[in-house]
Amino acid sequence: MLEKIDLSKKMDKDTYKQVIGEQSERLGLLQRELRTAGIPVMIVFEGMGAAGKGTQINRLIQAMDPRGFEVFANSKATEEEQLRPFLWRFWTKTPADGRIAIFDRSWYRQVTIERFDGQIKEKNLPEAFQDILSFERQLDDGGMVIIKLFLYISQEEQKKRFKKLEDSKETSWRVTKDDWRRNKEYGRYLEINEEMLQKTDTERAPWSIIEATDKDYAAAKIMTLVADRFEAALREKAASKPEVSEKPPVKEERYQNGVLSGVDLTKTLTKEEYKKEIDRLQKRLEFLHSEIYRLRIPVVLGFEGWDAGGKGGAIKRLTSHLDPRGYRVNPTASPNDIEKVHHYLWRFWNNVPKAGHIAVFDRTWYGRVMVERIEGFCSEADWKRAYQEINEMEAHMANAGAVVIKFWLHIDKDEQERRFKERQQNPAKEWKITDEDWRNREKWDQYETAVNEMLVRTSTTYAPWVVVEGNCKYYARVKVLRTVVDALEERVKACGKK
Template sequence: MLETVDLDLKLNRAAYDRIFRPLRDRLSLLQRMVFEAQVPVIVVFEGWDAAGKGDCIEKLVGRIDPRGYEVHFLPKATEDEELRPFLWRFWARIPGRGDMGIFDRSWYRRILGERVEREVPRNVWQRSFDEINQFERTLADDGTLLVKFWLHISRAEQRRRFERMERSDYESFRVTGKDWKAHKRYDDYREAVEEMLERTSTPWAPWTIVAATDRRYARVKVFETLAEATQRALDAKAAATPPPRPPPSPASKSPAKRRRAPSPALAHTVLDEVDLGKKLTARQYEVELARWQKRLRELEYVCYERRAPVVVVYEGWDAAGKGGSIRRVIGGMDPRGYAVIPIAAPKGADATHHYLWRFWNKVPKAGHIAIFDRSWYGRVLVERVEGYCSEEQWRRAYHEINEFERSLHNFGAVVVKFWLHISKATQLRRFQERERIASKRYKITEEDWRNREKWDLYRTAVHDMISQTSTSYAPWTIIEAEDKNWARVRGVRTLAEAMAKRLG
């Protein structure tokens, strides 16, 4: 692919001045339009050392509003970043809707520098091609514009630039022994670049190879490509945006009733196979809970020693006992090794980013345990049933969630997911008890009663969720939660068994 690039392309000063200044003004206008349309934009700059990535970024940000972009320079991962999946630090930095993220080097370091310098095993960087494509596809499907540049210069040109920089009093510090070592391996890097371009140039995130021998030509090429891609994204957003609805009349139904109609309920689901008659006596509960809590504490320390992360997800019916079960899980554990993460409706920055963004930010460090009280499955449960997202979005989410959990698994995480199941009659009894007892009254809200009215629709959504996302690397466990003693012990025991299996 690189052999087809004409590295002799140039622009003289007069042509550059005539073209470049209007381009800068156009990008400034497009940035404002991006903000108004709430389109997130990611611009990736990769290329040879000394190819001019910094120069292009400097020119790009010199004209646009600094409140609407952030530049990320991401060389080798820090020690803290190494303790999480390799995409974690990039997910944490993706822009919100209407903003621009500019990456001076990016997630492609895994399949370039880390590959060539053998910093990661072959199977790891090979697997990363799929992870990267899925990462970019997930963002693109959510409306993110991804524009990727490879700035290309010849080996001889790179040597000339290195030598010129070394002679400069102001730039000599930028050329290191590591740069010269990489220069000697130009052909090895080129082979890696060719494979990267071939395997990760996709319809949703294509590469643009920029002939960067002449800096003026490179700047114009970058600006023209970015402007055209941005305009296409804005046009696509405008074409896909439905016309505004007229304001509701006073006699219209409440907003909850006007939302998109959910899918019809199923007659039979996986939940119908659950034996809700399982119980433990008070004595059995006391003995078993103590046994498994002790085992869980032992495994917590082993996880830390071996740097194995653990992700626990609690989902279930309202009043099924998620909070009580979580308290029994952590009851015997060292609080320095875990975090309980309650999840509510997204607000602020959480609401302006991809729905998985806030969960990626909470991924535990290697050796630590994260327990989610509700989770990313809200996308295919409450958001589906209540019409907060489109059918296309929640159907797409099954695959996105599977890939998210696969990334956790690939990093070595133990992923344990619980659905706490109770009958509709038991839920009613517990709701009534919460209303009757003053100390429990805070647990019951009008929303709980509204959700109960949609029991059959949620039951269908739960069936689809379990059917579509119970995988070999992140299986669901349906906990029979009619009897709280049984449910609590089963949760602790199942988690301990999963951790023990992972640790051998």
């Protein structure tokens, strides 16, 4: 692939000045149009060491309005970042609609430099490539423009540049032993990069190889290419028909009598049984919490369920004996202004727990396939795609070592009515019940169908759904705690054996 590239390409000063002049103006204009159209863009700079990534990024941003972009330099992951799944630091940096994020090195570090350095095991490579591909596909599906540039220079050119940097005492510190190693073993490093380029060159996020021997040639090519992609994105957006959001009621037959209809809601515990058991489980959980901290196991617990299904009470019993430094409850309301202009998974990525910490989500990313589906807040294509996206996100967390469990707190319609009325009569709980709750209740059947489909499509071995029989609060709370305790117990034991 790369050996076919002509690295001798040059551009004379006059042509360069003319091209840059034209393209700068064009870029400035297009950047404003992208902002108006609300199209987000990510531009990735990868390539050989000393190929001039810094210089090229700087020339590109000179043409743009600094109110619209950010540059992220991605060296080795920091302590904080190492404690999270590897895509975390990139997901959290995905730009809002209408904004541009420029990455100096990116999520490709793992499958290039870190692979060369042996920091990632060969057996983990397929997974890493898979994660990268689904990351880019998900963003593209969400409307992101992804521009990937690979700056290429020859072994000799690189050697010359390293030497020049080393010759001056002010810049010699910039050339590291690792740089030299990649130059000495240029062939092997090139092979790794070629494989990366081939495996991740997709239709929607293609790689562009930039011949970077001549900086002016490279700059002109990059600017023209970026402007072309901006223009294409604007054209595509203008041509796309607005999604018709008709909200046909959810009533797919095969999911009408699904998992939920088989749940045995008569299960109960007496107060005495409850007290004894909850006390034992809380003590055990307190101990396990300290064990998972010691073993650096991240834990993700998602809570969904009917309104008044008992999520809050269950979460309270779960956390009441835990050290607050090691857990966080993330409540999920309607997205705020900032969240609305990001990918729908972005706000959840922001709250992915550190290794050794527990993240409890009170309502979750499953809103996409429930309320957003039923209320028509997203298109049919959006929520249908979401099952896979969610499975991929949870798989990524699980691959990073996380225990992932999702609870559906299930009650029947009569029990809900009873609880709603009780809340209305209790001044301390009155605020918990709104007109919206009553309105949602009218859509019970639609929700039931959607939940049945969700449970089937997103219950996986690495992130199972646990349906909790919730008519008896005592029973429900004990089941939640026991499920968590058992899962942590098992994981801690497994870690101990390694």
